[in-house]
Amino acid sequence: MPAKRIGIKDIAEATHVSPGTVHRALNGKAGVGEDTRKLILDTAKAMGYQPNINASLLKRKPLRIAGAFPAYTENNRYYYPYVWQGFRECMADMVDYNIETVEIPYYTGQGVGSQRNELLNLWEQQRGELDGLITIGHMAQKDYSILKKFTDEGIPVVLACDDVPSSPRLCCVQADHIMTGRMVAELLSAQIPGDSQVLICAGDVDVQSHYQTVQGFESFVKEEGLNWELVKVYGNDNDTEKVYQRIMGLLEEMPQIRAAYSVNARNSQVLCQAVKELGRNGRMRVVTSDIFPENIQNLKDGICTNIAYKNPRQQAYLAAKILLEYLMKRQKPLEEVVYVNSEIVFRSNVHVYE
Secondary structure (H helix, E strand, O other), X not given: OOOOOOOHHHHHHHHOOOHHHHHHHHOOOOOOOHHHHHHHHHHHHHHOOOOOHHHHHHOOOOEEEEEEEEOOOHHHHHOHHHHHHHHHHHHHHOHHHOEEEEEEEEOOOOOOOOHHHHHHHHHHHHOOOOOEEXXXXXXXXOOOHHHHHHHHOOOOEEEEOOOOOOOXXXXXXXXXXXXXXXXXXXXXXXXXOOOOEEEEEEEOOOOHHHHHHHHHHHHHXXXXXXXXXXXEEEOOOOOHHHHHHHHHHHHHHOOOEEEEEEOOHHHHHHHHHHHHHOOOEOOEEEEEEOOOHHHHHHHHOOOOOEEEEOOXXXXXXXXXXXXXXXXXXXXXOOOOEEEEOOEEEXXXXXXXXX
């Protein structure tokens, strides 16, 4: 015979309070003294109480969760398909929990179709029906007013991949960007001399994941006393051709560059194109970012020597899971920033990631 499931009535009998008081205490509702609440929670834990989430969810309207991420077209096709995949996989795993999803693809930049405009449309059209939002923290650090619109309505927001620390988000799930940069610098320090020139495709100066990765790389170089000359190329989403031309020019002008590193996916592809075009593959160490078909082929072909993989799929999956646990159990994340480990991929183990 299976063990009897502990219910609210059992806890009420054990603590000598009413079932209604137990219900309010377990669900964090008002009207229960702190001493009584603590007694009830401690007793429930000791008795092995597990809330019947399925039953409670079936009694109410579905939870409606919105996922707002860049549409994976053009340059966004290298990274964001895996963010969408992680979000969708988590929603599929929670299919028994009476959840509806709303997908909001947006386009980088400003104006029509931008993240800000699409989130504003979502807020205006569905805020009365929406229970939670997951999006990317790309909005400017000084302007998180669109997120505040949701949280002011009691709609929790979880960020993935990039954080806005001063915003009212519940938490952010991301790679440890500083650690990622340090890992790559340490990898290269064992491969090139300490007086080398290193090209860094540093991405967008306004995107946290980009500038923190560069900070991590630089901090390792400084702490280890490496006498590297770091040559940086910056470029945002709309500057791919300019970045390509700049890389080509630097590699032609500075044949002594011994290594290169791109902190983001789209510039990884640009970097590899330039290295291949100039016949520099095999003559310099090249580390790119993230797993996508073209990057895997670049690694197999020896154009890049390693990939720094930040696992965007897992970031989005975990962000969705944290949001659902908060909505269903009122279980807050232990930290405001939850990190997903980055990994270094070699040609010998890339098949694991395919």
